[in-house]
Amino acid sequence: MSASTDAVMAELQGRVRERVRAELVRHGASAAxxxxxxxxxxxxxxxxxxxxxxxxxxxxxxxLGDPSTWRLDTAIKYQTxxxxxxxxxxxVKQRVLMPLLRWFYEFNRDNFERQRRINQVLFACVQxxxxxxxxxxxxxxxxxxxxxxxxx
Amino acid sequence: xxxxxxxxxxxxxxxxxxxxxxxxxxxxxxxRHDVTVLxxxxxxxxxxxxxxxxxxxxxxGVRVQRFPVARTRNLKxxxxxxxxxxxxxxxxxxxxxxxxxxxxxxxxxxxxxxxVHGGEYDLLLFWAFRYAPTFFGVPLVSDRAVLLPTxxxxxxxxxxxxxxxxxxxxxxLFLTPEEETLVSTRAGRALGPSQIIGIGLEPxxxxxxxxxxxxxxxxxxxxxxxxxxxxxxxxxxTLLEYFQEYIDGGGDTTLxxxxxxxLMIPDHPRxxxxxxxxxxxxxxxxxxARALIVPSPYESLSIVLLEAWNHATPALxxxxxxxxxxxxxxxxxxLYYRSSREFQEALSWLLDNNAGRRELGEQGLAYVDREYxxxxxxxxxxxxxxxxxxxxxxAPA
Numbered sequence: 001m002s003a004s005t006d007a008v009m010a011e012l013q014g015r016v017r018e019r020v021r022a023e024l025v026r027h028g029a030s031a032a033x034x035x036x037x038x039x040x041x042x043x044x045x046x047x048x049x050x051x052x053x054x055x056x057x058x059x060x061x062x063x064l065g066d067p068s069t070w071r072l073d074t075a076i077k078y079q080t081x082x083x084x085x086x087x088x089x090x091x092v093k094q095r096v097l098m099p100l101l102r103w104f105y106e107f108n109r110d111n112f113e114r115q116r117r118i119n120q121v122l123f124a125c126v127q128x129x130x131x132x133x134x135x136x137x138x139x140x141x142x143x144x145x146x147x148x149x150x151x152x
Numbered sequence: 153x154x155x156x157x158x159x160x161x162x163x164x165x166x167x168x169x170x171x172x173x174x175x176x177x178x179x180x181x182x183x184r185h186d187v188t189v190l191x192x193x194x195x196x197x198x199x200x201x202x203x204x205x206x207x208x209x210x211x212x213g214v215r216v217q218r219f220p221v222a223r224t225r226n227l228k229x230x231x232x233x234x235x236x237x238x239x240x241x242x243x244x245x246x247x248x249x250x251x252x253x254x255x256x257x258x259x260x261x262x263x264x265x266x267x268v269h270g271g272e273y274d275l276l277l278f279w280a281f282r283y284a285p286t287f288f289g290v291p292l293v294s295d296r297a298v299l300l301p302t303x304x305x306x307x308x309x310x311x312x313x314x315x316x317x318x319x320x321x322x323x324x325l326f327l328t329p330e331e332e333t334l335v336s337t338r339a340g341r342a343l344g345p346s347q348i349i350g351i352g353l354e355p356x357x358x359x360x361x362x363x364x365x366x367x368x369x370x371x372x373x374x375x376x377x378x379x380x381x382x383x384x385x386x387x388x389x390t391l392l393e394y395f396q397e398y399i400d401g402g403g404d405t406t407l408x409x410x411x412x413x414x415l416m417i418p419d420h421p422r423x424x425x426x427x428x429x430x431x432x433x434x435x436x437x438x439x440x441a442r443a444l445i446v447p448s449p450y451e452s453l454s455i456v457l458l459e460a461w462n463h464a465t466p467a468l469x470x471x472x473x474x475x476x477x478x479x480x481x482x483x484x485x486x487l488y489y490r491s492s493r494e495f496q497e498a499l500s501w502l503l504d505n506n507a508g509r510r511e512l513g514e515q516g517l518a519y520v521d522r523e524y525x526x527x528x529x530x531x532x533x534x535x536x537x538x539x540x541x542x543x544x545x546x547a548p549a
Contacts, residue, residue: 003511005484012487012497019493056310075235109235 017043045128053117053124060123072119074112076105153274153537154186158266160257160283162191162216163204169455170280170302173327173351177277178214180352180530188273189216190265192257192285199224200257219262230254238307248313252287259285267292275537277325282308287317294320295547298540301335302327304450305474315340323540325349325533327453330475345543347536351455352526356462361436369426369433375406376468376499377441379434379456380448382413382425387447387470389415394495396420401496405503407445410437439463442509443486443502451475458524461485461516466509468498485516 021039025031033039055061064070078094080086098105159174166172178187195203200221208217237244237251262285270276270293278286281301290297299321303309318339324346326332336343363373382388388409395407399422409417409425410433417425429437438444444460446469454476457467467486469476471494480486487498502509522528 003484003505003508003515005481005487005512008501008508009487009498012494012501016491016493016497054305054310071239073239075239076232077236 045132046125049124049128050121052128053120055120058120058123059127072112072116074109074116153541154272155181155188155537156266156270156273156276157187157189157279158262158276158285158289159189159191159279160200160285161194161197162189162211162218163195164212166195168197169453170300172455173300173302174277174279175214176352177533179212180526181533182214184534187214189214190262190276190285191216191218192259192262193218193220194257198227217265219259219265221257221259222261223256223258225254225256237311243312245313248311251311252282252284255282256284263288263292270296275322275540278321281314281317290317290320295322296540296544297321298323298325298536300325300327301331302452303331303335303338304452305334306450309334309338314338319343322544323536325536327351328475328478330478331452345536345539347532349529349532349536350453350524351458352529353458353462353520353524354526355521356435356439361432361439363436363440365433365436366440371408371424371426371437371440372406374404374503375408375424375441376443376445376503377437377460377465378407378409378411378445378447379437379460380411382409382411382415382417384415385448385450387449391445391447392418392423394489394492395423397492398496398499403496403499403503405442405499408437408441410434435463438465441465443468443499446470446473446476448476449473454479458520461513461520464510464513464517466502466512466516468495468502483516483519485512485519487512 078090193202193204194200206220266289277298279300326348410429444467469488471477471488471490489495
């Protein structure tokens with residue numbers, strides 16, 4: 001084997017992909033995955049989606065509407081509806097309770113961050129699939145139109 | 153040319169990447185240009201506490217003007233503000249600007265100097281967009297500002313106030329093509345003149361460092377190396393997990409970790425933690441390692457990767473970091489991984505293919521020779537400075 005990064009990586013990734021495919025099939029995944037070429041296409045499509053999962057490149061957040069109804073909110077905002085009377089409550093929350101609970105807050109925040117990443121990746125996968133379906137639908141419509149025109 | 157280099161910290165004892173980059177360029181350009189470094193009195197990048205005396209001094213042939221930090225960083229308030237702005241990027245520009253102020257170093261005298269005296273310099277070079285002197289300094293002198301963003305794909309680069317900021321400078325110096333793409337994408341428009349410069353490295357000495365310094369430390373003959381801060385943010389927790397899976401699967405090598413640790417290193421017969429190492433040990437490690445592993449998910453340029461190639465040592469890097477993957481593919485100087493399985497396959501390949509491994513290492517060295525020697529780097533910097541100056545002189549007053 002020639003020692004080129006791309007060539008070596010292509011072989012290694014192919015080997016890993018084949019091992020993953022075999023394991024998935026063995027554990028009861030869809031029979032469609034028994035086709036290595038199809039599995040390679042799926043793998044490529046999902047990897048591309050992950051590559052494009054940065055929030056600014058996602059459509060679903062735009063369509064979901066008011067962010068306060070769906071977005072994970074990990075920042076603690078110290079607020080009160082009691083006006084000046086609420087100041088002691090904010091003081092206690094900020095200066096007494098928060099230092100005591102900080103470790104627990106940070107533990108949860110790390111987990112929420114992971115969940116946020118998973119959500120973004122899933123959004124990206126849905127977007128990628130929607131793009132593929134839309135493209136195929138167009139191609140299908142074009143083919144149908146052609147076959148109608150060819151009919152005597 | 154009369155140049156000002158604006159950087160958050162400066163000094164021979166400061167190890168930060170952008171600070172070292174600034175110092176190395178300042179020391180090399182000061183013989184050709186009138187260079188003044190404008191920096192703070194801080195040494196600690198966490199608190200920004202004043203440590204150096206304010207005023208002007210000459211350090212290794214470079215004029216350095218230091219300004220006091222007016223307020224140390226309030227870590228708790230900064231962490232809370234980071235949560236707030238990264239949670240809701242773009243929704244509150246004032247809070248995002250406040251994030252840059254809180255990140256610091258808060259040095260009003262430095263900004264005042266840039267505002268009042270900026271016009272006396274032909275060009276001002278600013279390092280690291282995320283720090284206050286650069287974020288607030290560039291807009292004061294944007295017609296003569298050259299930005300070295302040192303941008304990584306971390307949440308800060310997505311802040312909503314950055315597109316406007318990234319479009320302001322008159323020129324740009326990038327560390328990698330990936331960084332240029334990242335910044336131009338975030339700016340949302342074509343940037344002004346730019347060069348990708350990386351960093352310069354001196355060729356390694358002809359004689360290979362002796363192994364005895366490693367034997368004294370109990371480093372085995374066959375090992376793979378991680379060099380740097382052993383930290384979760386550097387991807388080390390994942391590296392340790394993947395490496396143990398590799399060993400459990402029958403792998404046969406030792407992972408040597410060289411650098412101060414901020415996470416618990418497992419007590420494992422095949423993991424050897426050396427802590428901070430001296431320069432001679434560092435060179436010997438880089439020279440004798442079978443491969444260098446770089447697991448970091450965020451890098452704007454991996455200097456340690458270039459150093460490994462400088463010793464013709466190949467690398468295994470985290471593919472989720474586009475910069476690392478890009479560097480390795482351009483050099484054809486190593487392999488990369490996205491999962492534990494790929495890590496195991498790639499590491500096995502590197503350890504089992506002596507000829508292939510050496511070839512990748514040699515290709516890495518050839519890449520450093522081609523792209524990262526000082527004459528090449530300085531020539532690119534000069535080209536950019538001349539281009540920006542030329543455009544400035546042609547621009548209407």
